[in-house]
Amino acid sequence: MRVLLSIKPDHVANIMSGKKVFEFRRKVFARRDVRVAIIYCTMPVGRIVGEFDIVDIIRDSPDRLWERSQWGSGISREYFDSYFDGCKDAYALQIGNVREFEPHINPSDLVDKFTPPQSYMYIGEDRKRDMATQLELLWS
Template sequence: MSKFLFISVKPEFSHKIISKEKTIELRKNRPNVKKGDHVLIYSTVPDKSILGFAKIKRIIELTPQEMWNLYSDKLGIDKERFDEYYSGISKSIGIEVSNVCKLHTQINLDMIKSYFPKFSPPQTYKYISNITALRTYKKLTLRFTSL
C-alpha cells in the first residue's frame, strides 16, 4: 500500500516546491518511501498550513558534493546554505517530486487542531496511510466548507 510522507518545510522552500521551481527536497535522513508514494507539503511558521501534495519520483542518495554538482538547479537553495546544512555530514538525501498539486484552499494548523486537538506537525516528517489522509481531508473540507 502506498502512503503519504508528511513533511515540514520552511516557507521559502515549500512555496518553491508548490511553484515547481524546486523539484528536489533535501533531507539528512532517508525516509522509508518509494517511487509512487505521495508527499504532503506542510509549510512551517508563519504559514502553518498544508499547501499541497506531490508524487515521489525517486529518492536520491549521494554525497553532498555530488548532490550539488548534479542537481543544484533543482534544489532551490544557494551553495552557502547548502554547505551549511550538510556541514559535517557525508550523505545527502534528495526527495525528487513530480505531479505537484497546490490545494485550492490551504489547510492551516488551526483548522486541523480544531478537529484533531492532539495533532502536531512533524519536526521533519511522519507517515500517513492513503486512507487516513483521504478521510482526514474529506472531514476537514466538509467541516470547513460548511462554516
C-alpha cells in the same frame, strides 16, 4: 503511502513555482512504498498547502548530490552546505507533479493536538481515515 513533510515557507513557494524540483533531507523514510509527499508549510503559515509526487529519492555524498541537483535546488550552495554540514549521506526527493490545495488546510481541524513533524510523518490508510473529510476530498 504518503508522508507529511514540514517545509519552510520560502521553500514551499519555490516548490509551487517549479523553481525547486528537489527537496533535500538529512534522512529519509525507511518505507519504500512512499510515493506522495504532503506539504505542511511551517510557521507563520502553519497550513497543509499541497502535495507532490516523489519521482525518485537520490542518496549521495553532499558534494556529489549538489553536482547532480543544483540546477533544480531552489537554494544557494551556502545554504545547502550549511544544511548538510557534518553529514556523510545526503538525500534529495525529486519532485514530480505538484498539486496545491485550495483552500489551504489547518491541520488542527483534522488532527487533535497536531504537532508538525520535525522531519516527516507517515500518512497511511489509518491516518488518512483519521484526517478523512477534507483530505479525502482532495485525494480523490
